[in-house]
Amino acid sequence: MKKNWQSILTVIMAILLIVCLIQINSLTDRVNQLNTNFTSQINIVRDSINNISWSVNDSLEQQASILSDAVWEYGKFDLEKRTTEVEVTITPKEYDTNTHAYVSAGTQSFPLTLNNGSFAGTLELPLFQETYLDKVRFVEGNDTRTEKLDWYFAPMDEALPSIYADLSFSYSQSTVKDGKCPINLNGDLNVNIDGANGVQIENIVLAVSDGKNDIMRKDITNEVSSDRDGSMTPEAALSLASGESRYFYYSVNENLTLESNNKYTVYCELIDANGLCYRSELLELNVDDKSASLGDVTDCGSRASVYDSKGNLLYKEQ
Incomplete structure (x- = not known):
């Protein structure tokens, strides 16, 4: 009989312990909720004080202003x-x-x-x-x-569109032979245009320059794809109303022959209906007497520079 009472007492103690744990857990949740509410109220009061302070300062500035x-x-x-x-x-x-x-x-x-x-x-x-x-x-x-x-x-x-262009690329090459280095350049040209006051793009050109002359200049206007393909004609996609934005892309696959001991710049140009030219430098290739290597194009990723129809620089991002 004594053993039965001990078992019953143990069960009762276990039940009481479980009840206490449940109550403690409930109290913990309640305390956490109160802390959350308290923090929320503090933030509301702080925001109100900041708003009042701003209003007072603004009022004082207006009163002090001439x-x-x-x-x-x-x-x-x-x-x-x-x-x-x-x-x-x-x-x-x-x-x-x-x-x-x-x-x-x-x-x-x-x-x-x-x-x-x-x-x-x-x-x-x-x-x-x-x-x-x-x-x-x-x-x-x-x-x-x-x-x-x-x-x-x-x-x-x-007044003018913001234009950004970049080239995700890879290139394969041979070693320089007889002063020539053949290179295959391939990748994706990406062009983003923010129309600002509106713009009509007449031509899109991909070019390679040796610093003096273009050794390649390719009009890709009719070959680019846009984020509006299927919803408007290519000609319409090149016409942006005020505030419109557009994205264009083009698959690049060009075989180039570069001369040794020279530096080459790959760039993209967009010419608008006013004759303004927006130029973005995409990458630089340096060729020594053995092979070609990537150079450092500091303007890569910058807003396109703007030139007039005579080639005079009007704007370059600092």
């Missing part, structure tokens, strides 16, 4: 003059008929004209350069008031 409004927008892009118009409108809180206003870009100063309570002007800025307007000045006799602007302009990004 401006009630300052806006700008791009006007006309002139590819022939290589300029762009920027229309500026600045409204001061205080002014009179003797107030003169100027916006400054470094050492340059552009006058604005008073019209219906605001000072406005159309600035002519370089299309292929970045411009930073740092401040506006209001001059009244011998007194000058200045307000920081921090306006940054990169008009080329708005």
Whole structure:
């Protein structure tokens, strides 16, 4: 009988232990949930404080500012003059008929004209350069008031497409013989275009240069494939409306004969309807008196450089 009571007591203790473990696990889950809720509430309070702080700072800046409004927008892009118009409108809180206003870009100063309570002007800025307007000045006799602007302009990004090209490739070669090195270059040419203000691509060219002349120049316009194949004609795929993007690819398989002790650059060109040429360097091959090796193309993967129809460089990514 005593042994039975001991067994019963052991079972009861085991049941109580299981119940305690279940309660402990439940309490642990509850504590974790409370910690999560507490952390969430802290984050909400922190965000609210940050928003209030930002609103207060913004309000203080507006109160301290001598401006009630300052806006700008791009006007006309002139590819022939290589300029762009920027229309500026600045409204001061205080002014009179003797107030003169100027916006400054470094050492340059552009006058604005008073019209219906605001000072406005159309600035002519370089299309292929970045411009930073740092401040506006209001001059009244011998007194000058200045307000920081921090306006940054990169008009080329708005006017012209952004084009990037790369070549995933392999090449097989023979050793140099009689000053010649035959090479088979194969791989995939990939071209990505962001249409920005819209663009009509007229030609796509794959070329190899020895630094002076092109030893190969192949028009691949009608041979490229695009991400719109099947949904539009090849001609339509080469026409991008404002804001459109397009991807093109081409299978490369070229047999080249390179001369020893020379350097060669493989590049891709896209020519648009305005005669502008977008050039991307894809790879460099160096040939010594024994064989060819890959060189270092620092521009590989960069935005395509832009040339005019006469071959003058207009833009090169720094």
